[in-house]
Amino acid sequence: MVEILGESLSLILLVAGVVLAIAEAMVPGAHIIVLRLALIVAGLVGLALGPFVSGSVLAVALAVTVVFVGSLSLFAYRELDVYGGKGAGRTSDSSTLKGRTGRVTERVIPTGGQIKLERGGFNPYYTARSIDGTIEEGEEVMVVDPGGGNIVTVESLGVSEDEIDRVLRRD
Template sequence: MAPLLDVDLLPFLLFLAGTGLMILEALAPGAHFIVIGIALFVAGLIGMLFSPLGTAPAMAIMVLAIGLATLWVYREFDFYGGKGTGKTSSSDDLHGARATVTRTVTSTEGQVRVIEGGGFNPNYSARSEFGELPEGTEVIVTDPGGGNVLNVAPTDREDDIDRELRRERERRERDSSVESEGDNEDVEPA
């Protein structure tokens, strides 16, 4: 009885499977097919180039070793966003985040795109307590609302602290202009 699978065919099959998984990763980024795809691809390639390493036990060890090395590289270099910036750990991470209005935001509907830290899909439904916000308006998330619908406020909106800072600035400007006028009055004309 002939064997079902020729031993010389195993490296080629691993090579093809690895190639297929890497293509799937290109079609669906973030699906983590790349790790096992590279492991199978490289093990199959080594098995085809160096036939003594093409045996089933050697191939299994190579797939495991290369897979672990690939996983380490994949996690260490974080190819999909740079050290966790492509994901949020909770809706609280969105509090204070800056966003841009992509569909007019009203008190009942709208959509924003979170600029940084918005996760894999940075587009969120949003509503405003400060009137209608047109497309392109820069906003800040005031209440993440569980991450489903964000409450946002325009960044150019003046709050209590901003008003107090403005008043203090204006008071200092008045005081300095009064002092400079007072200094000019002390000088006698020639």
């Protein structure tokens, strides 16, 4: 059995993985989930194989286990997107807003108003101003200038809500 400072390497790996799990519970965010999982599995494999395998073979088995489980968990972590790492729940920056469409929620005039953008991020409501004239509530608009702050410039697409939409909105 491989020992470090009088303790088995398998036990040290397991304890290190558990300590990382506790640390990550205190500061959530899945920053060390891959390493934590690899260390815990390697520690458990080492404890299971320890009595049956010689020291050098066990050390190689533990190293292979850490690399294999780490690679597998990294792949699963990225592909399954458990924590939304691919940007699905993120807000957009202003440069990606140009050309987006939405509906007017509060009458838009050249000095102000409000719109709700389709796929507008965490908070899809934006303060808006029109290029020229008034755009009434319910009309479809397109962002022509995202600005850079929280005010976008829009133009009407000439599509207003139908009677059913107005009745549903009133109710």
